Amino acid sequence: METDIRLKNVSFAYKKQPILENISLIIPRKEFACIVGPNGGGKTTLLKLILGLIKPDTGQIQVLGMSPEKARNRMGYMPQYAYLDMNFPATVLDVVLMGCLKNNIFWFSAKDRSRAMDAIDTVGMTSFAQTGFNALSGGQKQRVLIARALCSRPDILLLDEPTANVDHETEENLFSILKALNQNMTILVVSHDLGFVSKYVKTVICVNRRLVIHPTTDVDGTMIKDIYYGDLKMVRHDHRCSEEGHCHD
Numbered sequence: 370m371e372t373d374i375r376l377k378n379v380s381f382a383y384k385k386q387p388i389l390e391n392i393s394l395i396i397p398r399k400e401f402a403c404i405v406g407p408n409g410g411g412k413t414t415l416l417k418l419i420l421g422l423i424k425p426d427t428g429q430i431q432v433l434g435m436s437p438e439k440a441r442n443r444m445g446y447m448p449q450y451a452y453l454d455m456n457f458p459a460t461v462l463d464v465v466l467m468g469c470l471k472n473n474i475f476w477f478s479a480k481d482r483s484r485a486m487d488a489i490d491t492v493g494m495t496s497f498a499q500t501g502f503n504a505l506s507g508g509q510k511q512r513v514l515i516a517r518a519l520c521s522r523p524d525i526l527l528l529d530e531p532t533a534n535v536d537h538e539t540e541e542n543l544f545s546i547l548k549a550l551n552q553n554m555t556i557l558v559v560s561h562d563l564g565f566v567s568k569y570v571k572t573v574i575c576v577n578r579r580l581v582i583h584p585t586t587d588v589d590g591t592m593i594k595d596i597y598y599g600d601l602k603m604v605r606h607d608h609r610c611s612e613e614g615h616c617h618d
């Protein structure tokens with residue numbers, strides 16, 4: 370089985386504050402995994418390491434067989450919605466085109482525009498292409514942001530809380546779009562709603578400074594409680610993890 374993402378003994382600290390410790394992880398091609406864990410557990414930090422936006426203090430990361438920096442243009446990233454500043458007049462097409470930005474140069478080819486329209490179509494927003502982004506509902510905005518991450522036709526899609534602040538029906542709709550996309554790409558999604566996403570994802574990655582992997586069949590109320598409120602060492606799991614496996618004491 371081809372491996373898309375490989376982390377080996379990765380640790381990362383902000384200043385001297387340890388955030389992730391000795392993380393080893395293998396994500397195979399066409400995986401659909403959900404990263405869960407408590408606030409501040411290190412989920413976004415893990416995505417940023419995979420994207421090469423920050424560098425590990427120790428350990429190695431490979432994405433598609435190369436460094437995260439080199440692989441970055443083959444990854445699509447949807448950051449946490451709450452952190453996006455969209456207070457400027459931009460159409461849906463403008464926002465999606467930003468996903469095709471190369472080296473921060475605001476020039477788009479006909480090919481970029483056609484890819485952007487394809488991405489907009491994939492998320493079912495074609496009739497809104499010329500609508501102002503700010504005029505959309507929360508769920509429609511999230512769909513457009515997924516399209517933006519898809520614009521560069523990535524092999525790997527990383528989404529940070531793509532369904533935050535949307536209702537259950539919209540969430541279901543967004544996850545069925547992701548499920549269809551998973552036919553052709555590897556998807557890593559951070560979500561708080563583990564109970565809901567477990568019916569869509571194949572693997573659950575629990576991050577709370579350390580990391581444990583579970584097949585979704587293991588996901589139940591006790592596990593959710595343990596992840597969010599308990600000590601990770603209490604979580605029972607059948608793990609599929611690094612070549613060496615992992616331990617948490």
Ligand SMILES: Nc1ncnc2c1ncn2[C@@H]1O[C@H](COP(=O)(O)OP(=O)(O)OP(=O)(O)O)[C@@H](O)[C@H]1O
Nearest residue numbers: 383384388406407408409410411412413414415449
């Ligand atoms: N740029 C930064 N400088 C210093 N500390 C940071 C920085 N970014 C994040 N942190 C800290 O790192 C820790 C992990 O943050 P991270 O955003 O990875 O957590 P998370 O699991 O994604 O949390 P949430 O569920 O709240 O989004 C937190 O304690 C946070 O305060």
